[in-house]
Amino acid sequence: MVEAAHRQGFALVGFALLRRLDERDDFYRRWLQDGRHGAMEYLALGPERRIDPRTLDARFKSIVSLAYPYAPPQTAAATSIDWRAQMRGRIAAYALGRDYHDYVLNAACAVAEAIADARPGAITRAYVDTGPVFEREWAAAARLGWFGKNTMLLNRDQGSYFFLAEIFTDAEFEPSREPYREHCGTCRRCLDLCPTGALADGYVMESRLCISYQTIENRGAIPVALRPKLANWIFGCDVCNEVCPWNGDASSEVNSKDLIPFLPDLLALDEGSFSRRFTGSAVKRAKRRGLLRNVAVALGNTRNPDAVSALARSLDSEKEPLVRAHAAWALGQIGGVDARRVLEAARARESDDSVLAEIRAARKII
Numbered sequence: 001m002v003e004a005a006h007r008q009g010f011a012l013v014g015f016a017l018l019r020r021l022d023e024r025d026d027f028y029r030r031w032l033q034d035g036r037h038g039a040m041e042y043l044a045l046g047p048e049r050r051i052d053p054r055t056l057d058a059r060f061k062s063i064v065s066l067a068y069p070y071a072p073p074q075t076a077a078a079t080s081i082d083w084r085a086q087m088r089g090r091i092a093a094y095a096l097g098r099d100y101h102d103y104v105l106n107a108a109c110a111v112a113e114a115i116a117d118a119r120p121g122a123i124t125r126a127y128v129d130t131g132p133v134f135e136r137e138w139a140a141a142a143r144l145g146w147f148g149k150n151t152m153l154l155n156r157d158q159g160s161y162f163f164l165a166e167i168f169t170d171a172e173f174e175p176s177r178e179p180y181r182e183h184c185g186t187c188r189r190c191l192d193l194c195p196t197g198a199l200a201d202g203y204v205m206e207s208r209l210c211i212s213y214q215t216i217e218n219r220g221a222i223p224v225a226l227r228p229k230l231a232n233w234i235f236g237c238d239v240c241n242e243v244c245p246w247n248g249d250a251s252s253e254v255n256s257k258d259l260i261p262f263l264p265d266l267l268a269l270d271e272g273s274f275s276r277r278f279t280g281s282a283v284k285r286a287k288r289r290g291l292l293r294n295v296a297v298a299l300g301n302t303r304n305p306d307a308v309s310a311l312a313r314s315l316d317s318e319k320e321p322l323v324r325a326h327a328a329w330a331l332g333q334i335g336g337v338d339a340r341r342v343l344e345a346a347r348a349r350e351s352d353d354s355v356l357a358e359i360r361a362a363r364k365i366i
């Protein structure tokens with residue numbers, strides 16, 4: 001079955017016996033009480049299922065944990081261009097190319113079949129982000145790596161650019177590896193360099209501050225104080241991975257058009273062109289209105305007067321108030337006579353209160 005996993009593209013395979021995660025009970029409940037999950041309500045549903053996976057099915061005895069590497073960000077290309085002058089956005093590396101939920105889950109299902117072939121009658125259930133599972137916790141238990149300060153599962157050879165998948169089964173698989181030591185040591189790069197300070201000591205992730213959360217999971221307005229910190233991230237964020245020494249200077253030759261998309265083009269996408277461009281991509285999760293909201297913020301962060309015309313068109317004819325509101329904010333960031341003129345014209349015809357509030361706020365600063 002290990003060979004089958006490698007054949008399917010998994011670089012790491014490990015096993016752990018299931019048990020109740022008593023030592024995480026308090027941490028997790030406090031994390032939820034503090035509201036750190038933001039609007040991701042599903043993380044709070046039936047907490048016991050995450051603490052003890054045997055509540056999903058009492059017959060489960062062990063877990064097979066799998067790591068599927070993906071192409072690291074093309075860091076040099078993405079950071080060496082002057083994104084402000086060129087009005088380029090960034091998409092997190094995991095979301096470039098095909099949506100991993102499809103092909104990694106298929107690969108995990110093939111491994112589950114290999115288990116059932118080797119042990120006829122075995123019950124198996126595969127997950128990739130698709131169930132109430134602490135995937136990193138179990139990957140650490142299966143000794144694939146250690147739980148890093150950036151809350152990523154890290155491995156000395158693989159860094160953190162891999163997806164996790166797991167198979168619950170009633171077959172018994174004992175850990176086959178040595179316990180994995182933690183190797184963060186005194187390093188604090190991820191904690192110190194996260195643009196929004198979303199990471200705190202003690203493996204605490206404040207999702208509401210995480211750029212990944214804001215650009216993907218938040219369906220409403222992005223808090224004003226966070227907007228400048230998003231820089232040109234328009235879907236996800238890789239900073240806590242990029243600064244991790246265990247990722248070294250990993251970078252790859254991925255499709256650079258996708259990696260550094262031209263923001264004015266994205267702001268002009270209608271439902272049809274959005275759907276065509278992002279079908280089969282993880283980016284679809286943000287929906288058109290979420291992505292264009294992020295694009296408007298990134299254009300504001302360029303502070304580039306060349307962005308005014310694209311934002312003016314959006315404020316004039318975009319159907320989603322959420323996007324118009326962020327376009328107004330962006331014009332306020334850019335400032336200047338043209339931006340002011342566009343905001344004045346929009347104020348005269350706008351009827352949505354949330355957009356009007358953003359127009360007024362933007363006018364105050366220019």
Ligand code: B12
Pocket residue numbers: 024027028031040043092093094128129130131132133134135136137140147150151152153154160161162163164165202203204205207210212213216217235236237238240241
């Ligand atoms: C919700 C979610 C998010 C949220 C919240 C992130 C978070 N840290 O919780 C947001 C949207 C912010 C997010 C962002 C990202 N995510 Co995400 N996300 C998830 C998801 C669906 C659930 C995570 C979860 O349960 N959070 C709840 C909190 C309470 O859990 P936790 O932080 O893991 O808390 C644990 C520890 O703190 C632990 N703990 C406390 N003290 C100690 C001490 C020790 C020694 C140990 C071992 C543990 C421990 O106890 C908790 C239980 O284990 C998982 C898939 C899954 N089902 O696991 C993917 C997942 C974690 N995400 C993943 C990825 C790739 C990302 C991004 C890199 C994407 C991007 N580039 O934008 C970023 C990384 C941000 C970051 N640093 O986490 C991968 C991570 C792979 C890896 N190598 O680790 C996963 C596993 C998806 C997958 N199947 O591959 N994500």
